Amino acid sequence: MKLKTYLLYILVLSQGYVFAQKKALKTIISNEKITIDGEFSEQIWKQTDVAKDFVMLEPDNGKAEEPNQKTEVRIVYNNDGIYIATKLFDTKPNTILREITNRDEFGTSDHFGIFINGYNDGQQDFRFFVSAAGVQMDCIYTESNGEDYSWNAIWDSKTKFTNEGWQVEIKIPYAAIRFPKTNQQKWGINFYREIMSLRRQYTWNRIDNNISNTAIQAGTLEGIENISTPTRLFLIPYSSFYLKGNNSAKTYGETLGGMDVKYGINDAFTLDAILIPDFGQTKFDNVVLNLGPFEQQFNENRPFFTEGTELFSKGDLLYSRRIGGMPNYKLSSTEVFQGTNKINLINALKISGRTKNGLGIGVLNAVSEKTNLEIYDYNTDTVRNEEEPLSNYSIVTLDQRFRQNCSVSVVNSNVTRNGSYRDANVSAFLFDLNTKKNTYNLSGNYKYSIIKDGFHPENNTLGYNTALRFAETSGKVRFAARGEYVSTNFDPNDLGINFQTHYHSLATNISYRILNPTKKMNGFNTNLYNYIEFDNRTGRLQNNYQNLNFNITNKKNDYYGFGLMASLFDYSDFYEPRSVDDSKFLLTPRSVGAWFFLSTNYNRKFALDFNPSFSKYNQQGRYDFDINISPRFRFSNKLLVVLSSQFSHKKNNIGWVDFDNNNTIIARRNRDTFNNSITTKYAINPIMSVNLAVRHYYSYAVNNEYNNLLPDGNLEVNNQYNYNSNSSFNSWNMDLSYSWWFAPGSQLSILYRNNATLYNREFTRNYSLNTKDILNNEYLNHMLSISIRYFIDYNQAKNWFSK
Secondary structure, eight states, rough: HHHHHHHHHHHHHHHHHHHOOOOEOOOEOOOOOOSSSSSSSSSSGSSSSBBBEEEEEEEEOBBBGGGGGGGEEEEEEOOSSSEEEEEEEEEEEGGOBBBBTTTOOOOOOOOEEEEEEEOSSSSSEEEEEEEETEEEEEEEEETEEEEEEEEEOOOOEEEEEEEEEEEEEEEEEGGSSSSOSSSSEEEEEEEEEEGGGGGGEESSOOOOOTBBBBBGGGEEEEEEEEEOOOOEEEEEEEEEEEHHHHTTEEEEEEEEEEEEEEEEEEEEEEEEEEEEEEOOSOOOOOOOOOOSSSSSOOOOHHHEEEEEEEETGGGGGGGGGGSSBBBOOOOTTEEEESSSBOEEEEEEEEEEEETSSEEEEEEEEEEEEEEEEEEEEETTTTTEEEEEEEEEEEEEEEEEEEEEEEEEEEEEEEEEESSSSEEEEEEEEEEEETTTTSSSEEEEEEEEEEEESSOOOOGGGEEEEEEEEEOOOSEEEEEEEEEEEEEOOOOOOSSSSSOSSEEEEEEEEEEEOOOOOOSEEEEEEEEEEEEEETTTTTEEEEEEEEEEEEEEETTTEEEEEEEEEEEEEEEESSTTOOOGGGGGOOOEEOEEEEEEEEETTTTTEEEEEEEEEEESSTTTTTTTEEEEEEEEEESSSEEEEEEEEEEEEEEEEEEEEEEEEEEEEEEEEEEEEEEEEEEEEEEEEEEEEEEEEEEEEEEEEEEEEEEEETTTTTTEEEESSOOOOOOEEEEEEEEEEEEEEEEEEEEEEEEEEEEEEEEESSSSOOHHHHHHTTTTTOOOEEEEEEEEEEEEEEHHHHHHHHH
């Protein structure tokens, strides 16, 4: 009995030891030409080592792969790149899910992925995925930002189904990844498999869910030696034709052309440049009726400013929508641009990479042209003229990694405008430190801003922002605490975005999760969050909220959650009154609320997302109710339709509407918002698809009572104010597009777009009538565009002329 116990003890220890070790895979060079066809017919595949014995990541973390669903991976290389051949065994190949999606969308399909870290420093992965349907997905992963799928590389892959399951063959050129210039390479590497029908995920080197950082838990790839990488020079010329018109203007055509350039300065650093940019086919913005004190923040949809920007996102100093696009001139809440509302970008470039010692260097620079602006104030019905000068935008980042899980960074952003206009300079120092076993994290920053206004020197300012965070980052129970101090004059908004100043705050968070399934649940976590914020100048409570939530994944892989939310104390809102220097404040009452969320398993042909919420304020008759219902229908592996209907009702909401005779006018109002959308994808094959995106947004606010804001933050009824400050915003967008990736990195796209917006003070609340109005051809703008981009590899192009 003692001997059996001793042997069992040794076995358990050995298993723990195996899982704790980094696996290593040896690759060999191939002098044989490899065709990416999913066949593995070349002899070299029989000679190289095999990566096998995968371990489950989710849901049963640490469990070995099933014998009938094994995975085998082989890697070889040459001077062009690395080649991966993978067999994904499945005794029931007919059950393998294989929805065809757009690029970078996972959908309902099995997947294989490879994670590459050329520096083997546990800090950044280049991740490449292929679905069973043959669709490619790629991203850059960092612990701070997660997976960033805005990054796109040029690589090749092919899948094939067999009686034993499916297999995939991949070529990843060296140009798609980063690694040091050394004769002997040692990369961090991991392989990933997802069996969607069972909702199981596996990795080759075990990723322990006790540890939050997945990148440091990779195995290693050895054997790449003395490679002579080709010149990394890629040209992507493009040409676009636009046909535009509406009911009040003559239809006209416009032809644009330009080029993107990608140049590998060396194996670690890359230069990207755009000459004569064209962003005419980027996704439309989801504009809303904004009654709050802050501008609406939009997503960045322009590829140049989304791809490979991990270094530039450090410190949160870059809001790239400041560059080109909408004018940077700050508007009041009642002002809009009319006529020209677009600032053209002359050119932009970025240089990024990392040395073999772990120093990351990033430089981004862009120039926008001088533009004359007309600004309309719908409150006073007046127009004024302003000028957006020739402007230069730049951001520089130095990021030093060390000990595989730590980093320190210095970031500087600068905006210089021609003439005596406002210039801005913002700098940040950041650190992110983890213990050797990744059990605790200490991170923080110090930022300062310098504003110089040539026309108004009295507006020159110096401000700063500092924060410190400590967290336990492993185990079932985790906690975090963060403190922040923001001075009154901290202003990164010329190139970044920041809403609130003059406060200090404390946030705490404690969470619990299960790491392995139970008899009733595949996943469970709960989280308690608390936030409290004070005004620096007066010491008044400026904000507070608390949130307790529970999230569960059941055995059928349906996900649902529920929670309580509250602001337990009345607080002073210094931003809603829009006063000079935020000197006035509005008392906001405490509130309590609850929410529920259900998302059924997307593996089913029909799935549903359902999310209602309700909040009640400690103020007579005031409450918020929101509901979102989104059914999705997967008619086949090619056709997917997603509907979304959102409704929001705010009863006796309180907010600023106007200034009148030195009074700040605050209204009690009812606000209703309808937001409906349809998204349809029809994939002809993995490289060709037709997509439809439709959004109708309608929101209105009806003021029931006008009040003067008193010095103590309370309200006094104003019976003299008689202006109509009601608001109605009606918006329609429709994009119908065709996309064909006819060669690696080369795309033909055709887009038909129509859109309209209506803003009114006088309106009917009838939803159907407002929908009819917005679809009236009198207001619709129409655009038809055709764009072609062609990827040229210098190494292939030079052979065109040598023949």
